[in-house]
Amino acid sequence: MTESSFILKHPLRVRVFHYLLAASFLTLAVTGIMLYFKLLAEPAMNTAMQVHVVAGVVLTMDALAFFFLAFDRVVLFTKRTFTFSGNDIKWFAVLGGYPQKILLHKKVDVPPMGKYNAGQKLFGICVLVGGTLLILSGWVLWALPHAVPHGAASMIGSIHLYASWVLILFLFVHLFLGIYMWDDFKAMFVDGRIPYEDAAEKAPLWVKNDLRRLG
Amino acid sequence: MNQETKTYRKGEIPGIIAINARECKGCDACKRFCPTGAITGMFGTTHRVDVDRCISCGQCLINCPFGAPYETVDPVDEVAAKLADKHVTVVGIIAPAVRVAIGEPFGMPAGSLVTGKMYSAMKKAGFVILDNNFAADLTIMEEGTEFIQRARHALFGEKAEHGGGIGPLPQFTSCCPAWVRFVETNYPALIPNLSSAKSPQQMAGAVAKTYGAAQVFNVAPESVYTVGIMPCTAKKFEASRPEFQSAWHFTKEKGGSAPSAPYPDIDAVLTTRDLARLLKKMKINLAAENDAEGGTLFAEYTGAGTIFGNTGGVMEAALRTAWVVLTGTPLSKIEFTAVRGLKGVKSAAVTLRDRKYGKEVTVKVAVVHDIRANIRPIVEEVMAGRSPYHFIEVMNCPGGCINGGGQPVCDTGSSWIGRVLPSFAWS
Amino acid sequence: MSKNDPSHEFIENPFSLSRREFIAIGGVIIALLALPAIWIRSALINRNHHIQARTKGLYQDDATAKIRLSHENQAVMKLYKDFAGKPLSPVSEELLHTKYVNRMKALS
Incomplete structure (x- = not known):
């Protein structure tokens, strides 16, 4: 392997999905917090709700399009996030070595990971389950709160609230680590490529098992 | 509440329903149930009730996903105090729809008919029973006779027995206080069409404090404390209407002893939910009670009185009696199934022979419930003089009083009747 | 991506899942997505059940009453x-x- 070789980690359709997801979810999170804490006066609250609804529609369209146009990637992602081994427990025991590295500038041994490390898997599960619940509950709360039985509607409201808290809290971690790992950030937002040696360090099992050399 | 209100008279409770700003998410569900557009506040903002438009029906309260609307009047403690006072005869006036819903807060399935358990629990709490079904039968006598008078006046030119005017057709029922206030605030031109008969609750109160005090309870009228037990939040408003002090006026006119300050015909109104809270507070488990009899003259009721709580029930009860009175012959089939069910507007035509005039007449009736969805075309028709009907029953709530705003909130239920279509809230 | 694209040498092997695995996981995803839809549908269908049950309760009270006419x-x-x-x-x-x-x- 030469030092200049790259892996295409995020193909174009994944990147487009992620652009729209990032834009709509950030908007939803910000407006959602405004709405929950009632931070604004009446007309502005209404605008926030309208923005929330529009961003929700964008997010739904994005998710639906990806689900139907890239169902293979949905299946692959689901399989990877739900596949665990003893290494994941060991990974969590040292939290992937990140706190040590970031806070103490110390390098600790980290068990080998696949494409997603244990933390990313947990995040992935939350995104899959929580995102689906948020989208479904959001639509019911917007369009059908009158027809859904009282108890079901209130339960759906709670689901929307708790799922959004979980995802918003994860979002901070995701944003921080995403920017911290600048190569990955560039890959997702620019050209999809990451350096081979970087991947070999962070995701050795993936590099070993799941790659194909071109040409 | 000290705000200026425009559609209330002195003494009336302005707005039974308010919205808890902390709980409201601005989802707009309540607006879709409100028959009068009384709920203001843009989508996504805290909603408020415009009390001048509100008819206190409580549909927003039982349908809000977040439980934000609440009742501003809570007489549970006052009633408990009266029950503890040995010098007061506390009369519990129990509406038909309460007996099929009061079991729910005590863990029984929806629709359980618990008349006997309810009598037992209420007697244990200290109530004297006046089953409002009795007053419903009385309402049929008054309202049915009034309808026959109006119909004979319109068809045969009959004059009123005691002089005075006779109202026009179609006659609207007047049992539903939310509907009455709806007419008063939105279609006052139709006031003459409303039956002049009081609602059963108000008849019961007036009777309990006159005839009841003197000949049934044998106490002074002012020591009778009447409590309406209703599936309805609007009944709390109705009881506060200043004209409903008729027992006091009547007693005074007849030279009886009456305090200088007038007392109302109905002293307090408990919703079905309030009654459940009162009983639980007194540690009475209704579900565990044995069946009991009402035990007073006023507990006697008929099947016609009990169906008042269903949409179509008032009409069916009236038709049964009107048929027998007009034709002089018994009914071959007691049920009028055409006026039953959850269709928005039900109509029926009954052809019968009026024995007094020896002529065949066809009585056309209509039954409307869920007025938010169904009343406009019917009243517009009457306003334009094109209504084909002679008698129209109107109940505000979807399904009638059994789904009233004062009933226990059903977690698996919604008042939305008919097709489910998404409604995309925006501004 | 063309095979001769000079920008990268490696891609993910698109065949890392067997056909069987793909169908099984895909099926589970769709089934799990159908669950909330089925639940909401049945909640919607039964939403007037309490109204119907209470209505029936009162008609039952009428049907079993000894007297069924107000003037009696x-x-x-x-x-x-x-x-x-x-x-x-x-x-x-x-x-x-x-x-x-x-x-x-x-x-x-």
């Missing part, structure tokens, strides 16, 4: 005999009838 209520007849006279009598008019008020003027 002996207590009501006794009230008229002892006190009110008959429907629409002056006593009835005073105690059992009312008037309504126009509240619209205040609104406009």
Whole structure:
């Protein structure tokens, strides 16, 4: 392997999905917090709700399009996030070595990971389950709160609230680590490529098992 | 509440329903149930009730996903105090729809008919029973006779027995206080069409404090404390209407002893939910009670009185009696199934022979419930003089009083009747 | 991506899942997505159940009543005999009838 070789980690359709997801979810999170804490006066609250609804529609369209146009990637992602081994427990025991590295500038041994490390898997599960619940509950709360039985509607409201808290809290971690790992950030937002040696360090099992050399 | 209100008279409770700003998410569900557009506040903002438009029906309260609307009047403690006072005869006036819903807060399935358990629990709490079904039968006598008078006046030119005017057709029922206030605030031109008969609750109160005090309870009228037990939040408003002090006026006119300050015909109104809270507070488990009899003259009721709580029930009860009175012959089939069910507007035509005039007449009736969805075309028709009907029953709530705003909130239920279509809230 | 694209040498092997695995996981995803839809649908269909059950309760009370016509209520007849006279009598008019008020003027 030469030092200049790259892996295409995020193909174009994944990147487009992620652009729209990032834009709509950030908007939803910000407006959602405004709405929950009632931070604004009446007309502005209404605008926030309208923005929330529009961003929700964008997010739904994005998710639906990806689900139907890239169902293979949905299946692959689901399989990877739900596949665990003893290494994941060991990974969590040292939290992937990140706190040590970031806070103490110390390098600790980290068990080998696949494409997603244990933390990313947990995040992935939350995104899959929580995102689906948020989208479904959001639509019911917007369009059908009158027809859904009282108890079901209130339960759906709670689901929307708790799922959004979980995802918003994860979002901070995701944003921080995403920017911290600048190569990955560039890959997702620019050209999809990451350096081979970087991947070999962070995701050795993936590099070993799941790659194909071109040409 | 000290705000200026425009559609209330002195003494009336302005707005039974308010919205808890902390709980409201601005989802707009309540607006879709409100028959009068009384709920203001843009989508996504805290909603408020415009009390001048509100008819206190409580549909927003039982349908809000977040439980934000609440009742501003809570007489549970006052009633408990009266029950503890040995010098007061506390009369519990129990509406038909309460007996099929009061079991729910005590863990029984929806629709359980618990008349006997309810009598037992209420007697244990200290109530004297006046089953409002009795007053419903009385309402049929008054309202049915009034309808026959109006119909004979319109068809045969009959004059009123005691002089005075006779109202026009179609006659609207007047049992539903939310509907009455709806007419008063939105279609006052139709006031003459409303039956002049009081609602059963108000008849019961007036009777309990006159005839009841003197000949049934044998106490002074002012020591009778009447409590309406209703599936309805609007009944709390109705009881506060200043004209409903008729027992006091009547007693005074007849030279009886009456305090200088007038007392109302109905002293307090408990919703079905309030009654459940009162009983639980007194540690009475209704579900565990044995069946009991009402035990007073006023507990006697008929099947016609009990169906008042269903949409179509008032009409069916009236038709049964009107048929027998007009034709002089018994009914071959007691049920009028055409006026039953959850269709928005039900109509029926009954052809019968009026024995007094020896002529065949066809009585056309209509039954409307869920007025938010169904009343406009019917009243517009009457306003334009094109209504084909002679008698129209109107109940505000979807399904009638059994789904009233004062009933226990059903977690698996919604008042939305008919097709489910998404409604995309925006501004 | 063309095979001769010079920007990268490696891609993910798109065949890292067997056909069987793909169908199984895909099926589970779709089944799990269908669950909330089925639940909401059934909640919607049964949303008027309490109205129907209470309605039935009252009709049952009527069907099992010994007397089913208001004018045959002996207590009501006794009230008229002892006190009110008959429907629409002056006593009835005073105690059992009312008037309504126009509240619209205040609104406009």
